[in-house]
Amino acid sequence: MVRKPLDDFHFIDGGVTAPAGFLATGLACGIKKTGAADLALLHCPGGAAAAGLFTRNDVVAAPVTLGRERLPARGVHGVVINSGCANACTGEPGLAAAREVVAAAARVLGCVPAAVLPCSTGVIGDPLPAAKISAALPRANALLARDGGHAFATAILTTDTVAKEAAVEVALSGGTVRIGGCAKGAGMIHPNMATMLAVITTDVILTAEQAHALLTAAAAATFNRISIDGDTSTNDTLYLLASGTTGVTLASSVDRERFAAALKTVCGRLAQAIVRDGEGATKLATVHVAGGRSAEQVAKVGTAIVRSPLVKTALFGGDANWGRIVCAAGYAGAGITPESTTLRLGDLVLFEAGVPTGAGRSQAAADLMAAADIEITLDLGQGHAATTFWTCDLSYDYVRINAEYRT
């Protein structure tokens, strides 16, 4: 968790409409059989500088193809997102459907199609019902509101159980600016560049290139450090839109640092909220990997640990079966050395200098594993590189949700 002094920034209520210059809404257009909200629309009437980060999967959804072509860019006026259908593995017909939706959104928002960014999330391989979305967009446009962020955050959900929003206010030399965002996750979460879907807004003035650089740095330490099931989706998309409505710029290096830290905090909150609401999750585990020779090494080790089904079922069972953590680190292909490795659960040392301390069988370890928030630190004892990952446990409900998902 990123911690910064409160005088730099503080959390406020709201999500994507917390910053000035944005309107949003969410509603049901008939894609989800349940009748739940499945269409989300964000509008930036003054135009925004925007950046996007996308999945590195070789197989990408149609909206990812369109979004990648467009960004980074100035003059972005809207984001249109549907849930309930991923529009992935749908070939040329899928691209045509995504273009149809973007064109329909551009018509209601009064901008060119190139100024609208699309996203889809849901089942892979089903055709996108573009006509349903296009038919609902005039209604969505009429519902756009300055307090519509929560409706927007709700309409992008799939198997998520709660909307995920975060917003902060940051004091810069030229004045106060805001950053807000929302995300959805739940399954197929092992982001590689961005997460399933997240939209971040701000009212500071940024160039498209600044937006891209800031977003890339923030995602590296947040969205790219979480895993629910190790499956990198075809649709991962993270957008940042800067309306510039406040007239405030990042005038100094202090401003840039403050804004970057605040952006990372918003991204971190959303990334952790995704893990906490992971499919079937009952626990959030924070996994610190320290003492590495390189950033690549600690990333490899952390990835192996947060992907391990054996580590994740031990978390679910509340069993301090720490050998599984050391084993996962060992098969990461990162050249760890057990004799220099230390494993801690909270502040309790379980394994040190190649041998168990015995604490793994203690009541103290059992108590720490029974908590909803579990902190694990693996110090490789080889250098000074460090990073932090977040994951959830693997429960019966993960299996239930995913065995039954499409049916």
Place this chain on the structure above:
Amino acid sequence: MVRKPLDDFHFIDGGVTAPAGFLATGLACGIKKTGAADLALLHCPGGAAAAGLFTRNDVVAAPVTLGRERLPARGVHGVVINSGCANACTGEPGLAAAREVVAAAARVLGCVPAAVLPCSTGVIGDPLPAAKISAALPRANALLARDGGHAFATAILTTDTVAKEAAVEVALSGGTVRIGGCAKGAGMIHPNMATMLAVITTDVILTAEQAHALLTAAAAATFNRISIDGDTSTNDTLYLLASGTTGVTLASSVDRERFAAALKTVCGRLAQAIVRDGEGATKLATVHVAGGRSAEQVAKVGTAIVRSPLVKTALFGGDANWGRIVCAAGYAGAGITPESTTLRLGDLVLFEAGVPTGAGRSQAAADLMAAADIEITLDLGQGHAATTFWTCDLSYDYVRINAEYRT
């Protein structure tokens, strides 16, 4: 599944004691709280040429360290295996305990300690109760029998529900020889070089170097092509012992090919038996990856598919949610191209030339997914490399077994 004409070789009953020149047994020595068999002893009175393949995990159990030092070698007289304790992450005391067990086994078998190969399997991080094992070894020695292979195969099990054995008889130019083997698996199965534990015996004459080359080739297409949970263990060990009792050698290239094919078949049977008995498994999926540019590419794609929790929960749910298979292939980092990719379930084409065929929602697809044996073929349409993987589904019972394992 490897298929060879019956005139080359045929299956026979038995396991490690099917070939001439081997005695074995299994019994309870008190490691497992349940009182189940947990000590297995194999004896080759005439000495065997032996080879071993071991986990590539950076963190290796003490018996792996000893076994690696010894092989390939001639004059191997025995294998001693305990279940219920992995003797991994146990440092110098663990190595000393493994040496104590090997020395005790050498005493009862009347050979030097260097002629005994050790294995351990069970919980990581607990100290090995070497005294219990040493105390039971004289009794084990008294029980050694020509028909003791099944008792040996039973005593090496942990969460496995059935013993896994296979044996074949091969007609070579110099006479008939046999290959037998047994294996254990169940969890922490994503072998990288060998699987959890498997011992193969034969009565053909081999040099230690021949044994190593034959074993490496057979494992590459069998034990290294299975995954239950993506977790590569600290203890993976695969031994091959050749007693030479028949006096038959691999005299010609035809003999070598026949023997290699038969060995691969025994390894393949055992590897598939491990997957079929995977923790909580209800289904066996055979995943063919074809049309690749290179062996490395098809291996990457296959690994991603058989590791994917989303693919495996869809198998459990009997849901032909094929988009998850294409998605996993896409994030394998192998450069697949959806527009050239074809996905088949049995003979049913679900995805072709970048678009769904519609068959994924058919009754025929549902029927194929409801079967206990599921065959999936992903043709990348880029070249001629191909390989086959085996995996099982991810069920409630996998979670139950691993949430409760240590407690």
